Amino acid sequence: MSESPEQPDRISEAEHAVMEALWQRSPLTAQEVCEEVCGLRGWSLATVKTLLSRLVAKQAVETEPDGKRFLYSPRIERIAYVGAESRRLVDRLFGGRAAPLFAHLAQSEQLTEDDIAEIEALLKELKS
Amino acid sequence: MSESPEQPDRISEAEHAVMEALWQRSPLTAQEVCEEVCGLRGWSLATVKTLLSRLVAKQAVETEPDGKRFLYSPRIERIAYVGAESRRLVDRLFGGRAAPLFAHLAQSEQLTEDDIAEIEALLKELKS
DNA sequence: CGTTCATGTTTACAGACGTAGTCGATTACG
DNA sequence: CGTAATCGACTACGTCTGTAAACATGAACG
Numbered sequence: 001m002s003e004s005p006e007q008p009d010r011i012s013e014a015e016h017a018v019m020e021a022l023w024q025r026s027p028l029t030a031q032e033v034c035e036e037v038c039g040l041r042g043w044s045l046a047t048v049k050t051l052l053s054r055l056v057a058k059q060a061v062e063t064e065p066d067g068k069r070f071l072y073s074p075r076i077e078r079i080a081y082v083g084a085e086s087r088r089l090v091d092r093l094f095g096g097r098a099a100p101l102f103a104h105l106a107q108s109e110q111l112t113e114d115d116i117a118e119i120e121a122l123l124k125e126l127k128s
Numbered sequence: 129m130s131e132s133p134e135q136p137d138r139i140s141e142a143e144h145a146v147m148e149a150l151w152q153r154s155p156l157t158a159q160e161v162c163e164e165v166c167g168l169r170g171w172s173l174a175t176v177k178t179l180l181s182r183l184v185a186k187q188a189v190e191t192e193p194d195g196k197r198f199l200y201s202p203r204i205e206r207i208a209y210v211g212a213e214s215r216r217l218v219d220r221l222f223g224g225r226a227a228p229l230f231a232h233l234a235q236s237e238q239l240t241e242d243d244i245a246e247i248e249a250l251l252k253e254l255k256s
Numbered sequence: 257c258g259t260t261c262a263t264g265t266t267t268a269c270a271g272a273c274g275t276a277g278t279c280g281a282t283t284a285c286g
Numbered sequence: 287c288g289t290a291a292t293c294g295a296c297t298a299c300g301t302c303t304g305t306a307a308a309c310a311t312g313a314a315c316g
Contacts, residue, residue, distance in 0.1 A: 012273060016220070030293075046276045049294070054273090068282055069293055082221050083236050086229065089217050092144070093210050098233045099246040101214065105226045106250055108211050118227040120251060122234055126244060140303060158263075174306045177264070182303090196313060197263055 009058040011081065017041060018051045019060065023078040027064060027071035137186040139209065145169060146179045147188065151206040155192060155199035 011019060021036040022028060028036075034048045052072055055061040063070040094100040105111055111119075139147060149164035150156060156164075162176040180200055183189040191198040222228040233239055239247075 010272095013220075014274060043274090044276060046278095047274075050274085050276075053295075079232075082232060085217065085221060086232060086236075089213065090233075092141075093213060097243060098239050099243040099250075101233075102230065102243075102247050103250055104207075104210060104214060105218075105229075106254055108214075111226050111254070115225060115227040115230075116251065116254060119230050119247070122227075122231055123244065123248060123251070126234055126239070138302095142304060171304090172306060173263095174308095175304075178304085178306075181265075196311090 008060070008076070011055070011058065011060055014041075014047075015051050015055055015058075015060070016081075018048065018055060019074060019078075019081065022061065022072060022074045026073040028073075029066070029069055029071060033072065136188070136204070139183070139186065139188055142169075142175075143179050143183055143186075143188070144209075146176065146183060147202060147206075147209065150189065150200060150202045154201040156201075157194075157197055157199060161200065 017037050017040075018033055021033050024036070030045065030049050030052055033052065034043070034045045037043065038045065038048060052061060056063060056072075060074065060076050061072050062075045063072055065071075090096055090098055090101055094104075145165050145168075146161055149161050152164070158173065158177050158180055161180065162171070162173045165171060166173065166176060180189060184191060184200075188202065188204050189200050190203045191200055193199075218224055218226055218229055222232075
C-alpha cells in the first residue's frame with residue numbers, strides 16, 4: 001500500500017463557505033475572502049483568518065506569499081469535495097445506492113419540471 | 129408567535145447510528161440497541177446510553193417505562209430525517225437544485241445500470 | 257436481609273468547531 | 287525616522303461530539 005489512504009480532514013461547514021469563495025475566484029487575500037463571505041455569514045475578518053489557517057492545516061488550501069501577506073488558493077477541487085460529500089450522504093442514508101436518493105427527491109417533490117427534463121436528457125446521454 | 133419554529137437539534141453521526149437501529153425495530157432497550165450497533169462501531173454500552181440520553185434530550189427519541197428500565201422508540205420518522213439531510217446537501221452543494229446532484233452522480237459513475245433503470249422507471253411514473 | 261446485577265443519571269474529558277481578540281512583525285505613510 | 291495600518295500567528299473560550307467511567311437506585315437472588 002504505497003498510497004497513503006490520506007483520508008483528509010473533513011472540511012467543516014464554516015470552512016466550506018470559505019472554500020466556496022476560493023473556488024469561485026482565486027487566489028485571494030484573507031481580506032478579499034472576507035469581502036465575499038463576511039457579509040453573508042456575519043463574520044469578522046478574524047474569523048476568516050482562523051478558518052483559512054485551519055484549511056491550510058488541513059491541506060485544503062495553499063498559500064503563496066505576496067509581499068507581506070498571503071494569497072490563498074484551494075488545493076482540492078470542488079468537484080472532489082462535492083463528490084465525497086455526496087457519496088457520504090448516499091452511503092449513510094441510502095445504503096450506497098443512488099436510485100433511492102433519487103426516488104426520495106422525486107417523492108418529496110423536490111424535483112422541478114426542469115430538473116426532470118434535465119435528468120431525462122442526461123439519461124439519454126448515458127444510454128448512448 | 130405561538131409556534132416555536134422548533135428547529136430541532138441536529139442529529140450527529142453517532143446518534144444517527146442509534147436512530148437507524150430504532151428505525152429498524154422499536155421499541156428497544158438500551159441493551160438491545162447496543163447489541164445492534166456496538167459491534168459495528170466498537171462502542172461500549174455506556175456510549176449507547178449516552179447517545180440515547182442525548183437523543184431523548186433532542187426529542188428525537190421517546191421513552192416508555194418498562195418496569196425498572198426504559199424502552200426507546202424514535203420520535204421522528206426516518207423519512208423526515210432523510211429528507212432534511214438530503215435537502216441540506218442539495219442546498220449546500222448544488223444551489224438547491226437536484227438535477228446537478230444527479231448529473232454529478234452520473235458523471236462520477238456512481239450510477240449502476242440498475243440505478244439508471246430504476247430512475248427511468250420513476251421518471252416514467254412522474255410524467256404520467 | 258445483604259449483595260450483586262442491571263439500568264438510568266451524572267460527570268468527565270479530549271478533540272472539533274464557531275467565533276473572535278491579542279500580539280508581534282512588517283509595511284507604508286507622513 | 288516614527289507612527290499607524292495591516293497581516294499572519296497565537297491564544298481564547300464556549301459548545302458540540304465521541305467515547306466512556308462513576309454513581310445511585312431499585313430489583314433479584316441467595
